[in-house]
Amino acid sequence: xxxxxxxxxxxxxxxxxxxxxxxxxxxxxxxxxxxxxxxxxxxxxxxxxxxxxxxxxxxxxxxxxxxxxxxxxxxxxxxxxxxxxxxxxxxxxxxxxxxxxxxxxxxxxxxxxxxxxxxxx
Amino acid sequence: xxxxxxxxxxxxxxxxxxxxxxxxxxxxxxxxxxxxxxxxxxxxxxxxxxxxxxxxxxxxxxxxxxxxxxxxxxxxxxxxxxxxxxxxxxxxxxxxxxxxxxxxxxxxxxxxxxxxxxxxxxxxxxxxxxxxxxxxx
Numbered sequence: 619x620x621x622x623x624x625x626x627x628x629x630x631x632x633x634x635x636x637x638x639x640x641x642x643x644x645x646x647x648x649x650x651x652x653x654x655x656x657x658x659x660x661x662x663x664x665x666x667x668x669x670x671x672x673x674x675x676x677x678x679x680x681x682x683x684x685x686x687x688x689x690x691x692x693x694x695x696x697x698x699x700x701x702x703x704x705x706x707x708x709x710x711x712x713x714x715x716x717x718x719x720x721x722x723x724x725x726x727x728x729x730x731x732x733x734x735x736x737x738x739x
Numbered sequence: 740x741x742x743x744x745x746x747x748x749x750x751x752x753x754x755x756x757x758x759x760x761x762x763x764x765x766x767x768x769x770x771x772x773x774x775x776x777x778x779x780x781x782x783x784x785x786x787x788x789x790x791x792x793x794x795x796x797x798x799x800x801x802x803x804x805x806x807x808x809x810x811x812x813x814x815x816x817x818x819x820x821x822x823x824x825x826x827x828x829x830x831x832x833x834x835x836x837x838x839x840x841x842x843x844x845x846x847x848x849x850x851x852x853x854x855x856x857x858x859x860x861x862x863x864x865x866x867x868x869x870x871x872x873x874x875x876x
Contacts, residue, residue: 636816636820637816639807639808639811640811640815640816640819643808643809643811643812644811644812646812647812648812648813649809649812649813661805664808670808674804677804681800682784684766685766685770685784685787688766688767688770688771689770692834692838692840704820704821704824707816707817707820708817708820708821711815711816711817711820712817715815715816717815717816717817717867718867719817720863720867722859722860722862722863723817723818723821723860723863725856725859726821726856726857726859726860727817727820727821727856727860728856729821729852729853729855729856729859730820730821730824730827730852730853730856730857732849732852733824733827733848733849733850733851733852733853733854733855733856734824734827734849734853735849736845736846736848736849736852737827737831737845737846737849737850737853739843739845739846739849
């Protein structure tokens with residue numbers, strides 16, 4: 619029961635974090651400059667973005683729940699089981715982020731979801 | 740897709756996958772070897788964070804988070820998710836190699852399915868035009 623509760627927290631917070639990050643990073647635009655000075659500038663800009671800060675808080679919640687889950691479940695269960703977020707995120711990328719999810723991506727998503735389910739067996 | 744963007748996307752996808760898989764491995768190893776029992780108290784979490792293997796795992800997971808954010812600055816979430824799903828395969832292999840966890844025939848079949856999904860999506864374009872009515876970008 620504790621493992622499933624932790625799993626629900628992990629999935630909910632991961633989905634929220636990824637949607638916020640994807641939205642905010644697209645607003646920021648493609649990162650081109652990977653020199654130390656350029657990276658410092660990018661990180662300074664990102665660190666002031668409230669939605670990204672919220673996304674990191676969600677990831678922290680997911681991370682601590684994952685640490686607790688690893689104490690009661692195998693890594694080879696914990697990782698694929700928490701991948702339930704993967705299916706939800708693909709649907710929400712289409713619905714909320716309005717991404718064009720073509721047939722290649724839907725089939726790929728279905729294959730990966732099926733594979734993750736088999737990994738969890 | 741232009742070659743520069745293709746290689747940049749592949750390089751960052753590889754960094755995302757490797758940093759996540761090894762971050763999880765070191766975290767799992769650290770939680771079982773020397774981190775002590777995690778209780779309701781936040782102090783038990785803080786104590787665990789400062790043990791060597793857990794610290795190394797956290798550093799790698801921070802690298803994972805930043806590289807994924809960078810990748811999302813030009814690639815769609817619906818592209819990044821399946822392409823970086825190879826990390827699940829790597830996690831299963833590392834669990835088998837270093838943590839003596841079982842990898843059953845079903846898990847090997849799952850590995851093949853994930854690989855097929857990764858290759859299929861990876862051959863496509865990482866960025867698509869947004870549909871009308873989407874959030875401002």
